[in-house]
């Protein structure tokens with residue numbers, strides 16, 4: 001297969017690999033599988049025939065220039081795009097082999113299984129305790145207060161926040177620092193026992209110390225969860241992920257283990273991006 005490599009990279013100037021990486025991950029298994037996923041926002045074709053697999057208990061990073069479709073594709077994985085009227089998703093996306101776009105799928109349950117942490121920390125305007133308790137309560141995961149207390153404490157602990165907040169659980173979540181708020185949002189996602197956590201640039205609003213804490217946390221969380229992270233920081237992708245997918249103009253150019261993508265990518269476009277030749 002041939003690639004032309006010119007700048008600027010307009011769609012006409014680039015030919016993409018015929019199969020967009022992501023051959024089945026037989027060894028480690030597959031948690032999420034996408035086949036020929038396409039996303040349109042009205043006439044705008046934002047994701048083009050993307051096929052990839054996400055392995056369980058790994059961190060998968062989505063990288064690529066601004067507007068290449070990373071967040072759009074991420075949002076396909078828990079049907080967050082359903083909330084955008086003009087957005088149409090086609091193709092096949094499966095969680096543990098189940099078609100998540102099947103009519104029978106309860107989207108609220110799906111989003112509990114596939115939780116999301118956003119770019120800007122967005123705690124509810126409620127207490128720290130209530131931010132975490134809300135999900136387990138509405139999903140009926142606990143039957144009495146002791147159980148709820150245990151879930152709240154356990155989730156805050158896993159999110160690395162308990163020590164900092166245990167004496168002020170009734171204070172507003174919005175009163176925490178940015179990094180603490182992001183860890184509170186992670187605790188909130190964890191509280192409903194998700195299997196997959198999607199993170200859309202979770203550190204972009206944080207300082208380097210708060211970022212380091214979240215990166216450490218991501219590494220710990222992968223023991224129990226499958227994590228997919230969109231990041232603009234190649235250093236972050238290299239630090240936290242085991243597998244990296246590089247997107248360009250809505251196409252998945254290449255996906256592979258992170259070390260290979262950063263040291264010996266297969267495609268010139270990937271190389272151009274990771275070496276800072278375009279972005």
Ligand SMILES: Nc1ncnc2c1ncn2[C@@H]1O[C@H](COP(=O)(O)OP(=O)(O)OP(=O)(O)O)[C@@H](O)[C@H]1O
Nearest residue numbers: 041044046064065066067068069070071072073084
């Ligand atoms: N709600 C929307 N309505 C219309 N077009 C959208 C919408 N969201 C995204 N798009 C378009 O889809 C394309 C992909 O956007 P997306 O935000 O997924 O890219 P991205 O790679 O995550 O970008 P960034 O790194 O800047 O966040 C862009 O052309 C964008 O303008």
